[in-house]
Amino acid sequence: MTNEAFPKSWKCRRLTNGTVEVFVTTGVGPRVIGYRLKGRENILGLAPVTESKTSLGTWKAYGGHRLWAAPEVAPRTLAPDNGPLKSVKGGGRQACFIQRVDAAGLEKQIAVVLDRAGSGVTVHHRITNRNQWDIDLAPWALSIMNGGGTVIVPQEPYKSHDEEVLPARQMTLWAYTDLSDRRYAIGPRFLRLSTDSSMKEPTKVGVANKRGWTAYMRGDLLFVKIHSYNLLGTYPDYGCNTEVYTAADFVEVETLGPMARLCPGACAEHTERWHLFSGVPGVFSEEALAGVIGAILRKLQVAV
DSSP: OGGGSSOOOEEEEEEEOOEEEEESSSSSSSEEEEEEETOOOOSSSSSOOOOOTTTEEEEEEESSEEEEEEEETTTTTTTTOOOOOOOEEEEEEEEEEOOOOOOSSEEEEEEEEOOOOSEEEEEEEEEEEEEESSSEEEEEEEBBBBBSSSEEEEHHHHHHHHOOOOOOOEEEEETTOTSSTTTTEEOSSSEEOOOOOTTOEEEEEOOOOSEEEEEEEEEEEEEEOOOOTTTTTOHHHHHSSSEEEEEEEEEEEEEEEEEEEEEEOOEEEEEEEEEEEEOOOOOOOOHHHHHHHHHHHHHHOOOO
């Protein structure tokens, strides 16, 4: 992948540590439009050419990883970001990309820091309220993935009825969610959602994910997002900090921070840690998948 792989008007900035490359747009967005192991395909995906027209203007999808404000409401969520950034600070292994204040009065920024070695990347998100009034929102980090794979969301540890009688987690379903959809595989260890190019109807599910990670497997590549859950926080969408969506080959892996009331000039922040692994064997049973992912997560010091 080179900058030439993206439209020149996006003016992508390349960050690398020799193991992974990250590309971030500066002519629009910002979007983290590329994340790949050197010499391998991009695990992030471009979006279909879609536009959403609102009273604030026309929002365009582009693709890759973006920052939004939850809950999803029009027109605030779809405030356009089609122009160049306000500023870019840094380079090499780390940079901060700051958007101009949008038509909804929000200033969004994404800071990207690559580890000195390996595939690890820290992606820090910040939304600042530039209005003259208070706003309630949660930072919402959405990653459009390269289609053809499976999202993996951990379940809470399974316990028998003799061990535990209280509920263990929240799950949110959208009006268009059908859990009999063949793209879902729900077991005691994982909730999995796969893409299917023949199924254009969208589906989405959200959970209160206390395990601290979400993954996406495509071929022999495994993308892992590490993110927090605040037991004292209030999350949007009936308590979700993790949401996954797919329609045909389009798929998003989303994480959210807790809701916050922002007075003028105040900000809300949310951080993800990304890792990318190659040579991961394709497995289908929950037990085999738990073994593969467990070995990787133990290296990252994260609970399976």
